[in-house]
Amino acid sequence: MSTAMYHVKPLHGTTHVQDLPTCMYHMKNQSGPDVVNKGTSHFASPVSELVKRQECIIEKLEALQSRISSLTSAASQHHESKADLKDSRDINCFKDVVIACSPTLHPRAILNLLTKLATRHSILLTYYVHSSATSKPCHDLSRNGFEMNLVGSCRTDKWMVITWIWKECNECEMIVSPVRQTKIVGEVNICRYLTRLLGEYPESPVAATVLDQWLDNASIIARGSNTKQNEALSKLAQRLSMSRYIAGNTAGIEDLVNFSAVSNSGLSDKWKNNKHIKQWCTLMS
The missing domain is CATH 1.20.5 (Single alpha-helices involved in coiled-coils or other helix-helix interfaces)
Incomplete structure (x- = not known):
């Protein structure tokens, strides 16, 4: 059966291909190619x-x-060089330090640190008794290397000159810079300065914080009220019940300062019945 209804013969040959239009409408170019190029460049x-x-x-x-x-970069280098120069001046410059202390006090911690400092550097140690002193000094400074009334001795060739003056005052005082009158008050704060001068202050933030807490505890024992002093001593006794010294197996700066505070405050007799504090005082004596 046929598949187409009508058959139409081709009008042209099969080899001829008819080109079909690609555009419905044709429009002439009104501007021309030159105008288009000018517009594009424009x-x-x-x-x-x-x-x-x-x-x-x-x-x-x-x-x-x-x-x-x-x-x-230039400003940073200038700042660093200036800081280095400042640090070098602070470290290497001549220091003339004056320490004033009441003749009734025995600042064991300060003297211990000064003795250690004298073994590392060339230090001139001298002492005087001020006219305001009403009593004889309770400690002989010659045991710690101090000499009395060194007149005419060479001072400028020393790394540091420390002049100790026995006079009536409430607390120990250290004048670091006679020109600026920079004063450090209290045995605890003087020990902080000397410990940093020795380069023995902890670099670790945690260890430095723990040391500061025990130094503050010594300040409370030395100058606090009765209630605060008992609290500080209770804290000390609790610590000594766990270790031989506050610092651990060996005595540290915290032991020196707290022992000096306990001794000068007269509280060692009050707490002599506490076996931990009694044993610690015996070791520190």
Whole structure:
């Protein structure tokens, strides 16, 4: 059966290919190719100018950034060199330190640290008794290397000169800079300064904080009220029940300062029945 209803013979040969239109309507170019090219260049010109301006701005910003970096580096180097110079001056310059103390007090911790400092550096130790002193000094400073009334001795060739003056005062005082009159008050604070001078202050923040807590505890024992003193001594007894010294197996700066505070405050007799404090006082004596 046929699949087509009608059969139409081709009007042309099978080898001929008919080109079909690709556009429905044709319209002549009203501007011409020259006008189109001019329009394209006209619209492209602002873009190229904008690109050039942007590149110029970027170059200026890069030059500015380079300049800022060089200035920052130069300022940093200047600051570091200035800090190093300041530190070197502070370390290497001649120090003339004056310590004033009541003749009724025996600042064991300060004297212990000064003795240790004298073994490491060339230090001139001298002492005087001020006219305001109403009693004889309770401690002989010659045991710690001090000499009395060193007149005419060479001072400038020493790393440090320490002058101890026995006079009537409530607390120990240290004048670090006679020119600026920089004063450090209290045995605990003087020991902080000397410990840093010896380079033995802990670098670890945790260890330094623990040391500061025990130094503050000594300040309470020395100058606190009766209630605060008993609390500080209870804390001390609790610590000594766990270790031989406050610092552990060996005595540290915290032991020296707390023992000096307990001895000068007269509380050692009050707490002599506590076996831990009694044993510790015996070891520290």
